[in-house]
Amino acid sequence: RPCSLAICIHKNRNDALHPLWQSPLSVPGGTRQSPIDIQWRDSIFDPYLRPLKTSYDPDTCLHIWNNGYSFLVEFEDSADKSIIMGGPLENQYRLKQFHFHWGAINEWGSEHTIDSRVYPAELHLVHWNAVKYESFEDAVMEGNGLAVIGVFLKLGAYHEGLQKLVDALPAVKHKDEIVEFDSFDPSCLLPSCPDYWTYAGSLTTPPLTESVTWIIKKKAIEVDEDQLEAFRMLLFTSPGEEEKRMVDNFRPLQPLMNRTVRSSFQ
Numbered sequence: 001r002p003c004s005l006a007i008c009i010h011k012n013r014n015d016a017l018h019p020l021w022q023s024p025l026s027v028p029g030g031t032r033q034s035p036i037d038i039q040w041r042d043s044i045f046d047p048y049l050r051p052l053k054t055s056y057d058p059d060t061c062l063h064i065w066n067n068g069y070s071f072l073v074e075f076e077d078s079a080d081k082s083i084i085m086g087g088p089l090e091n092q093y094r095l096k097q098f099h100f101h102w103g104a105i106n107e108w109g110s111e112h113t114i115d116s117r118v119y120p121a122e123l124h125l126v127h128w129n130a131v132k133y134e135s136f137e138d139a140v141m142e143g144n145g146l147a148v149i150g151v152f153l154k155l156g157a158y159h160e161g162l163q164k165l166v167d168a169l170p171a172v173k174h175k176d177e178i179v180e181f182d183s184f185d186p187s188c189l190l191p192s193c194p195d196y197w198t199y200a201g202s203l204t205t206p207p208l209t210e211s212v213t214w215i216i217k218k219k220a221i222e223v224d225e226d227q228l229e230a231f232r233m234l235l236f237t238s239p240g241e242e243e244k245r246m247v248d249n250f251r252p253l254q255p256l257m258n259r260t261v262r263s264s265f266q
């Protein structure tokens with residue numbers, strides 16, 4: 001049995017660590033790594049894909065914190081209160097957290113690309129298979145353990161729903177800062193268009209485990225320049241350390257290898 005990915009990473013210390021980003025550029029033995037470039041014309045319409053159903057309870061929102069990679073909003077996941085189901089998923093998955101990846105400038109920042117088009121930022125809503133596994137930590141190690149919804153952000157109109165997040169960012173400027181965040185419904189960050197692509201992939205940050213069913217929304221949401229700039233005032237560094245702006249926290253594109261991307265639309 002091939003070693004589990006996390007061990008592979010540990011054993012192969014000589015992996016080139018991407019200077020601007022923590023995760024190894026490539027992972028030995030990885031056959032389903034993320035992110036990827038989605039070639040629209042190569043994706044296959046699958047009529048059996050169902051509509052994705054999301055049901056988020058704003059009261060499960062716990063806090064927002066800077067983990068030194070991104071800022072994330074975490075949710076209480078001890079019951080099936082904020083869940084997704086349908087789409088390509090066989091089970092119901094519980095929302096654990098959402099976070100973003102972005103660039104130093106608007107020319108880049110997303111992890112996935114569509115026909116090589118890069119977006120200035122990408123939102124990831126991370127869910128775990130609470131039907132099959134006891135905890136998020138267990139699910140992270142299993143092929144069908146996680147489901148992540150990816151939403152592209154593009155420069156445009158002011159986004160009302162995002163502003164509540166933006167207003168909280170100064171309080172989590174430094175690594176490990178955390179602040180209570182209550183009653184936020186992340187469905188306000190989802191585009192109304194139901195169309196998505198889906199493929200089998202991995203976490204894009206350590207442990208890079210190949211446990212993610214990716215659901216990438218076709219339509220981007222619009223945010224304005226000030227809102228994107230607010231992401232860039234965050235720091236990778238802790239208080240007292242030499243300040244390093246939190247930007248370019250995306251992993252480079254990974255090879256598609258023997259994978260098909262399916263679309264929920266024609």
Ligand SMILES: CCc1c(F)c(F)c(S(N)(=O)=O)c(F)c1F
Pocket residue numbers: 124126140146148202203204205206207212
């Ligand atoms: C270990 C926690 C975690 C992340 F830090 C993360 F960045 C992602 S990602 N970018 O693939 O959506 C996850 F899915 C995830 F579960």
Ligand SMILES: [Zn+2]
Pocket residue numbers: 099100101124204
């Ligand atoms: Zn992510």
